[in-house]
Amino acid sequence: MRAQFVLSEIGVGLRRNLTMTFAVIVSVALSLALFGGALLMRDQASEMKSFWYDKVNISIYFCNKNDAETGVPQCGKGAVTADQKKQVETDLKKMDVVESVFYEDADQAFKHYKEQFGDTAMANVITPDQMQESFRVKLKDPQKYKVVATAFAGRDGVQSVEDQRSILDQLFELMDGMNIAALFLMGLMLVIALMLIVNTVRVSAFSRRRETGIMRLVGASSFYIQAPFIMEAAVAGLIGGAFACVLLVVGRYFLIDHGLALADKMELVQFIGWDAVLTKLPLVLAISLLMPALAAFFALRKYLKV
Amino acid sequence: MIRFDNVSKSYPKQNRPALRDVSLEVEKGEFVFLVGSSGSGKSTFLRLLLREERASQGQVHVLGKDLARLSNWKVPQMRRQLGCVFQDFRLLPNKTVAENVAFAQEVIGKPRGEIRKAVPQVLDLVGLGGKEDRMPGELSGGEQQRVAIARAFVNRPMLLIADEPTGNLDPQTSVGIMKLLDRINRTGTTVVMATHDQQIVDQMRKRVIELEKGRLVRDQSRGVYGYQH
Numbered sequence: 230m231r232a233q234f235v236l237s238e239i240g241v242g243l244r245r246n247l248t249m250t251f252a253v254i255v256s257v258a259l260s261l262a263l264f265g266g267a268l269l270m271r272d273q274a275s276e277m278k279s280f281w282y283d284k285v286n287i288s289i290y291f292c293n294k295n296d297a298e299t300g301v302p303q304c305g306k307g308a309v310t311a312d313q314k315k316q317v318e319t320d321l322k323k324m325d326v327v328e329s330v331f332y333e334d335a336d337q338a339f340k341h342y343k344e345q346f347g348d349t350a351m352a353n354v355i356t357p358d359q360m361q362e363s364f365r366v367k368l369k370d371p372q373k374y375k376v377v378a379t380a381f382a383g384r385d386g387v388q389s390v391e392d393q394r395s396i397l398d399q400l401f402e403l404m405d406g407m408n409i410a411a412l413f414l415m416g417l418m419l420v421i422a423l424m425l426i427v428n429t430v431r432v433s434a435f436s437r438r439r440e441t442g443i444m445r446l447v448g449a450s451s452f453y454i455q456a457p458f459i460m461e462a463a464v465a466g467l468i469g470g471a472f473a474c475v476l477l478v479v480g481r482y483f484l485i486d487h488g489l490a491l492a493d494k495m496e497l498v499q500f501i502g503w504d505a506v507l508t509k510l511p512l513v514l515a516i517s518l519l520m521p522a523l524a525a526f527f528a529l530r531k532y533l534k535v
Numbered sequence: 536m537i538r539f540d541n542v543s544k545s546y547p548k549q550n551r552p553a554l555r556d557v558s559l560e561v562e563k564g565e566f567v568f569l570v571g572s573s574g575s576g577k578s579t580f581l582r583l584l585l586r587e588e589r590a591s592q593g594q595v596h597v598l599g600k601d602l603a604r605l606s607n608w609k610v611p612q613m614r615r616q617l618g619c620v621f622q623d624f625r626l627l628p629n630k631t632v633a634e635n636v637a638f639a640q641e642v643i644g645k646p647r648g649e650i651r652k653a654v655p656q657v658l659d660l661v662g663l664g665g666k667e668d669r670m671p672g673e674l675s676g677g678e679q680q681r682v683a684i685a686r687a688f689v690n691r692p693m694l695l696i697a698d699e700p701t702g703n704l705d706p707q708t709s710v711g712i713m714k715l716l717d718r719i720n721r722t723g724t725t726v727v728m729a730t731h732d733q734q735i736v737d738q739m740r741k742r743v744i745e746l747e748k749g750r751l752v753r754d755q756s757r758g759v760y761g762y763q764h
Contacts, residue, residue: 443625446585447690448615449642451608 238457239464242433249429250465253521256425257469260418261517262476265509267411269477272505274404278397280499287366287377289317290388293335295359301388309362309386317364317381324380326373327366335360361388422469423524426462430528433458441533455529462525463518470517474510481506536694536725537561537584542593543749544579552591553579555749561727563693566720568736569729570760571746577729580746581698584727585617586610598693615643618687618695618724622702624679626671632658632682633667639686653689661685661715677708681715688719695719697728701735709735733760 243250291314292304321330333341338360366377374392382390434441444454485491485500538560545552554576561567569577582588583595586602595602598616605613626635633654640650658664661681671679680700687695697716701709713735720726730736736743736759743758744751 439625440627443627443638444642445611446614446619446625447639447642447686448611448613448617450611453642453644 235457235460239460242437242457242461243465245436246429246433249425249432250461253422253425253429253462253465254469254472256418256422257466257517257521258472258476260415260422261470261473261513262480263411263415263418264516265473265477265513266480267408267415268509268512269481269501269505270404270408270411273501274401274408276499276501276505278401287368287374288391288393289321289364289366289377289381290361290391291363291386292388293358293361296361296388303383303388304386306385313384313386314362317384317387320380321364321366321377324377326368326370326376328369329367331365333363333365335362338363419520423520426466426521426524427528429465430458430462430525431532433461434529434533445534455526455533458529458533459522459525462521466517466521467514470514473513473517477506477509477513536563536565536598537727538594538596539583540594540596542583542590542595544576544583544588544591552749554583554590554746556593557746557749557751558593559744559751559754561725563725564720564723566717566726566739566741567728568739568741568743568758568760569727569746570731570736570743574748575746576749577746578698579749581696581727581729584694584696585614585619611643615690616693618684618690618692620680620683620687620695620697620700622699624671624676624683624703626679626682626686628671631668631670632663632674635671635682636686636689639689643690645690657685657689660688660718662711675708676704677711680704680708680712684712684715684719688724692724694725694727697726697730699730699732700728701730701732706734710738713739736760 291309292301292307294308296304297307318330318332321327335357339355339357342355342360368374368377378390378392381387441454481501481503491500539557542554542557543552544554557576557580569580571577579588583590583602584597586595586597586605589603598613600613602613627638630638636654636657637650640653645653655664655667658667661684663678663681663685666674666678671682674682680703684700695716700716701712704712709732716726716728717739740757740759742756743753743760745753745755
C-alpha cells in the first residue's frame with residue numbers, strides 16, 4: 230500500500246465533510262477534556278485526602294477554665310487536671326489502633342488559630358486561655374475512629390472528641406459529586422461524538438461509493454478500502470484529542486496558577502502538580518485516536534459493502 | 536475457467552428464482568455472449584461470477600475455485616484475476632484517463648514503476664495513446680468505454696466480464712469496442728459479455744448462451760442473437 234495515496238485520500242475526505250469533521254473534532258475535544266478533568270479531580274481529591282488525613286485524624290479537646298465557667302455540660306467538674314491528661318495519654322498509647330499522639334497546648338492552639346484567621350475581628354478578641362488544650366491522635370486505620378471516640382468521650386476533663394475527617398469528608402463528597410457529574414456529562418458527549426462519527430462515516434462512504442465500488446471490483450482488500458475512512462475518523466479524533474489536551478493544560482494554568490489563582494487564595498489546599506496533568510495527556514490522546522477509529526470500523530461494516 | 540453446476544439463485548422476498556438450475560462450462564480463452572430479455576437472469580449470472588452474490592443452490596467455480604467455499608477475505612484476491620466493464624463506464628470523474636487506469640493498480644499495491652510502464656502500454660492497446668491527461672468528461676462515450684476497458688485489462692485478468700458494454704454507444708462506436716474486446720480475447724483472456732445488441736452478436740458469431748426467466752434455454756457455439764430453428 231502506498232502511504233502517499235492513502236494520505237491524499239484522507240485529506241480529500243476530511244475536506245469534503247468539513248462541517249461534520251468540525252463537529253467531530255469539537256465533540257471529541259469536549260468529551261475528552263471532561264474525561265481528563267474528571268480524572269484530575271479524582272487525583273485532586275486523593276491528594277487532599279492524603280494531605281489532610283496524614284496531618285490528623287482525631288482531636289481530643291480538654292476542658293479549659295473558660296468552658297467550666299460558661300457551663301459546658303461535659304466540663305461540669307472544672308478544667309482538666311494534669312492527672313487526667315496523663316491518664317488519657319497513657320490510655321491512648323496503649324491502644325493498638327493509635328499510631329502517634331502529640332500534644333497541643335493552649336498557646337500553640339492560639340498560635341495556629343492566629344495563623345489561620347489572622348487579623349479578623351474574631352481572632353483579635355480571642356486570648357490564649359480561651360483556647361483548648363488537645364491531643365492530636367493519628368490512627369493506623371482512620372476508619373477506627375469510633376473506638377477512640379467511645380473510649381474517651383465523656384471522661385472527666387474531656388470536652389469533646391472530634392473526628393476531623395468528617396468535616397473533610399463533606400468536602401470530598403462534594404468533589405465526588407462533581408466528579409460523577411463530569412463523568413456523566415462526558416458520557417453524554419461521548420455518545421454524541423460517536424454518533425457524529427458514525428454519521429460522518431456514513432456520509433463519506435456514500436459520497437465515495439463510486440470509488441469504493443471500483444476498488445472492490447479491481448480487487449482491493451477490504452482493509453485497503455476501509456483504511457481511508459478509519460484514518461479519517463482517527464485523524465479528526467486526534468485533532469479533537471489535542472484540543473482536549475490544550476484545554477486541560479490551560480485549565481490547570483488558569484484555575485490554579487494564574488487567572489483564578491486558587492493556589493494563592495487557598496494556601497491550605499495542596500493542589501495537583503503539572504505531572505498529574507501531563508500523565509493524563511497520553512491517555513487522552515490514545516483514546517481520541519482509538520475510539521473514533523473503532524467507531525468508524527463498526528460503522529463501515531454497516532454502511533460500506535466490501 | 537467457469538463452471539456452473541445446477542446453480543439456482545433466489546432473492547429474499549421474491550418468489551420466482553432469478554436463476555434456476557443452470558449448468559454450463561466456459562473454457563479458457565472462449566468468447567461468450569450472454570443474451571436474454573430484461574429480468575432473464577443475466578445480471579444475476581454476472582454477479583455470481585464476481586461473487587457479489589452467492590448461489591442459493593449448486594456450485595459456481597471460477598478460475599478453478601469454488602466460490603461458495605471462498606472465504607470473504609480471499610474474495611479481493613480472486614477479483615484481481617477478473618476485469619469488469621459496465622454499460623455506464625464507472626470512471627472516476629475527478630481523475631485523468633491515466634489516473635483512472637492507474638487506480639486499478641494502485642489499490643492492489645502495484646509498485647509505482649510498474650504502473651508507470653503498464654498504463655501507457657494498455658492505453659496504446661485500447662487506442663487512447665496521447666489522451667493520458669484528459670478528463671473522462673472531455674471524452675466521447677466510446678473513448679470512455681475504452682478507458683474502462685483499459686482499466687479492466689491493465690492487471691491482465693484471466694477473465695473479462697462485460698455487462699452490456701455497448702449499451703450506451705451508437706452502432707459504429709460499438710463495433711470499435713467489439714473489435715477491441717475481440718483483440719483482448721485473442722491474447723488468451725476469456726470474455727463473458729452480456730448484451731442486448733443483436734447486430735453485434737450476429738456479426739461476431741461466437742458462443743451464445745441464452746437465459747429466459749432464469750433458465751438456460753440455449754447454449755450454441757457460433758450462435759446468433761435470436762432463436763434459430
